[in-house]
Amino acid sequence: MTINSLGYLGVSSTNIEEWRDFGTAVLGLQDVSQSMADCGDTVFLKMDEQPFRLLVQAGGGDHLNLIGWETVSEQALQNVSERLTAAGTAWEWGSPELCAARRVQSLIAFKDPSGMQHEAFWGRISDFAVFNSPVGVAGFVTGDQGMGHVVLPAAQFDEMTTFFTEVLGFGLSDLMKLRFTPDPEEPIKRLWFMHCNRRHHSLGLFEMPMPAQCVHLMLEVRNIDEVGRCNDRRIQAGTPLTGTLGRHCNDHMVSFYMRSPAGFDIEYGAEGRTIDDWSRYAVFESTAASYWGHDFSVGQTD
Numbered sequence: 262m263t264i265n266s267l268g269y270l271g272v273s274s275t276n277i278e279e280w281r282d283f284g285t286a287v288l289g290l291q292d293v294s295q296s297m298a299d300c301g302d303t304v305f306l307k308m309d310e311q312p313f314r315l316l317v318q319a320g321g322g323d324h325l326n327l328i329g330w331e332t333v334s335e336q337a338l339q340n341v342s343e344r345l346t347a348a349g350t351a352w353e354w355g356s357p358e359l360c361a362a363r364r365v366q367s368l369i370a371f372k373d374p375s376g377m378q379h380e381a382f383w384g385r386i387s388d389f390a391v392f393n394s395p396v397g398v399a400g401f402v403t404g405d406q407g408m409g410h411v412v413l414p415a416a417q418f419d420e421m422t423t424f425f426t427e428v429l430g431f432g433l434s435d436l437m438k439l440r441f442t443p444d445p446e447e448p449i450k451r452l453w454f455m456h457c458n459r460r461h462h463s464l465g466l467f468e469m470p471m472p473a474q475c476v477h478l479m480l481e482v483r484n485i486d487e488v489g490r491c492n493d494r495r496i497q498a499g500t501p502l503t504g505t506l507g508r509h510c511n512d513h514m515v516s517f518y519m520r521s522p523a524g525f526d527i528e529y530g531a532e533g534r535t536i537d538d539w540s541r542y543a544v545f546e547s548t549a550a551s552y553w554g555h556d557f558s559v560g561q562t563d
């Protein structure tokens with residue numbers, strides 16, 4: 262037993278107020294920064310009964326800077342630390358102050374082969390206050406499926422896929438091999454989707470460098486109407502659309518993509534599929550991202 266779900270995400274921002282507005286007015290998350298006031302110059306955004314899922318820290322750049330993974334128990338976290346040690350990956354215990362700031366019993370911190378910072382934790386501390394969206398989002402699909410999925414740039418693709426499958430215990434869900442031009446000389450970019458619970462994928466690895474250190478973060482709401490209402494709010498706020506509405510072939514998510522203030526995309530979707538028995542699931546390669554829609558050329562124009 263190792264990683265159980267995507268727990269929280271940390272973003273570095275040169276303008277945390279822009280994130281506060283985007284997170285609340287467009288995404289519909291709840292700003293709980295006041296109740297986390299002991300944690301410094303940070304915007305905390307809540308999307309379910311967990312104390313927060315997104316933390317945006319004032320910093321010198323705009324990019325993803327932290328991924329927090331939930332384990333189910335102290336023993337599971339111990340297993341993660343032992344696997345990191347066996348793989349020769351350096352890790353350290355989070356200080357009591359850091360564990361208090363993350364609202365967890367304990368955590369370990371380590372870097373993946375691309376240098377991204379990760380934390381794995383057990384025992385989230387929550388007051389179970391009801392999620393109260395400022396724009397009336399009824400709720401997000403989280404729980405044992407975690408906060409959604411994140412797709413990371415993985416220029417060192419073989420090292421990254423080995424790290425996440427063999428060390429952290431993720432399973433491959435499906436894969437793609439992409440070229441952006443008809444030129445057969447263009448190198449193929451691999452894109453792997455991986456699971457750690459019944460959500461079709463919690464992690465994607467894309468064989469491309471990205472300055473924002475993230476390709477996209479997906480948040481799932483309970484129905485298509487919630488997706489449409491978010492698109493209305495996106496238009497109202499002037500947030501750039503980066504991928505039109507569509508349904509993915511792999512996780513069946515109906516979603517659209519928009520540009521976050523950090524430069525990476527947020528996918529906002531509904532109807533994602535879950536897999537209850539991975540032993541009966543056959544891994545596949547798809548040559549198209551979507552059954553319909555998801556025109557990403559709209560994001561190339563701005």
Ligand SMILES: [Fe+2]
Nearest residue numbers: 410477479528
């Ligand atoms: Fe996605």
